[in-house]
Amino acid sequence: MTGLVHRALRLFVVAAFVLTTCVPFTPAHATRVRIKDIVDYEGVRDNQLVGYGLVVGLHGTGDRLTNTIFTRETLIGMLNRLGVNIRDRMIQLQTHDVAAVMVTATLPPFSHGGGHIDVTVSAVGDARDLTGGTLLVTPLQAADGAVYAVAQGSLVTNAFTATGQAATITRNIPTNGHIANGAVVEREVPVTLGANGILHLSLRNANFTTATRIADIINRRVSRGMAKVDDPRTVSLDMSGFDPSQTLYRIGDLTVEPDTMAKVVIDEASGTIVMGDNVRISTVAIAQGNLTIQVTEMPQVVQPAPFSNGTTAVVPQTRITASTDDSHRLGILREGPTLASLVSGMNALGMGPRDMISILQAIKADGALQADLEVR
Template sequence: MGFKSRLKHGLLTAVAAVVSMTPPFMFVTDAQAAPRIKDIADFEGVRENQLVGYGLVVGLNGTGDSLRNTPMTRQSLTAMLERLGVNASEGNLNTRNVAAVMVTANLPPFASQGSRIDVTVSALGDARSLAGGTLLVTPLMGADQQVYAVAQGPLAIGGFSAQGQSGSSVTRGVPTAGRIASGAIVEREVSFDIAAAPEIRLALRNPDFTTAQRVAAAINGSVGADVAHAINPGSIVLRRPADYQGDMVALVGQIENLEVSVDNSARIVIDESSGIVVMGENVRVSTVAIAQGNLTISITEDPFVSQPAPLSRGETVVVPSTGLDVQEDEGGLVVVPGGVPLRQLVNGLNALGVTPRDMISILQALKAAGAIQAEIEVM
């Protein structure tokens, strides 16, 4: 038997620069243009609304709810049949072809009446699978308890489940949840008159003072007037000029494609479970010397059998034999100059030949020594 203390698997990726954690580390530059305003900010009021509903799925091949254990399914089935003119209150319902489900959907902004949206269906009782089922008419309500859409249709299931008579079974994916593409029809619109609005607010997805100022400056330069003001790191107020020929929709369409260079704080994100390290381009390091070496300890067991001499009274025994080998890689100090950007930091770490797990330890040690100017977030 044996064990090694060397860690050999992992990956390092970067947002502004990609660093491959399989030595030597690679730094890939990004020559793409700056992002657009529509990619870094949301317009206040232009958002989705979440919908939810309770319904029944029928047509299951014996994989639905057991009506004895799920009284809600029995009550819903009885109430539905009575609305259709079938008196089932006194009957002994014992089918497993029906399942109670929760139906969820997102109502897109400015969705018009009659348009279709996708819905997700999830089992609520003890159904084993929703494969082959059909969702019956299900009203979808918003937070105000108003019906905004109605869903119905056959389910598409990504998983499956099979079971043999001996009790063996296999399951892939989640057979108790599925989707219906374009399975709901919008019945009520969410009114929002953006065209007549005198002003609108832009919300940055990653709040930052510098980015907010750059967005306001880019808008003012494009419109030719002082119409945008950053009121905090995450919000920019956009006012429509009095002499502007178009409405607010035209103004938003004019400025949403403007390119703005975003600025982010220096941050390093570490996922210790998978060995992933993400470093932003603003990470800086002070002058520091780093030494790293790998220690490998191998223990082998090779027992042998000791037999007594012929015609003697001895016993045959197993004699243990242990072999121990210790190897330590030679590693010297590598000096990383201070104030360098991410590229030079990566080049300095390349000289060490570190593994992903070692990289995590080095970064945490640099932070503890006060030699790295970045926030470290451990996931």
């Protein structure tokens, strides 16, 4: 009985080995994304809002009114509107608990009156810290000068400052704060989808291939002849006879495979290299040598003779040596069908990021780099 069990186990192991070694390799599927993740709809956009206001309740870290004139005038004007007239009186304001700020916000599309949006508060005077302050009622205007929201509330800076007798430490930015849901929407921005029967989809990355794939799948899945490619960034939709909301819902969930340009982006400051999947390099021979220059300072102190009137002097001595590393041989970087083979070939030649940057620039100059090279 035991022998049968052992034999069965051996057969199971052999069968498992055969199955695991004979299963063919299946390449990874191409990445498909939803259309709504790579396009913007015409007329659906954010609107920037800005306002000027006062933050009160600071713990002596606000603007110095003797230096910041606009803060003093704003405070006097606010008190006058509240029935406190101090402009005609000889009163010297000395408070340090008030700060003038700029308030910014983004009004999302389809926002309705009574909704709430986040605001950012930033000091414009010489205030040192806005932590613990309260923003007073501040109208927020758009580029057309109309008021679209009103902000007010206690702000949070997520910063702190610790001061000692000889040192000070600060984390984050204490003069920049945030109020979650700190503004109430007072006016709506009307958005009309397909007002003339035509709606445009704007690709975030212009590409003729991607635009054509989007138009093809819309014509196949939604309605034949609905989509047309105008240019690499724009796809036109004929919305005549269709409900815009329901149609865009169906179109947004359709998936396509976006095409990417062959491009190499290099950031020389940080030594970062980013290459797309379509980057190709023709077969080239590469030799990379290193030059090392070493400068050594060895100053010598010269002492005068005993009982003499001489002075001690320092005589500078410098030793400069230059050496080259000839261990790098001429290597061949063969043309590869994929990005993985290209990276493997460059790593096999022992290249570091800095070497790769200079070599890629030289390969581009030689005409063997079949991609755009962008150096930042």
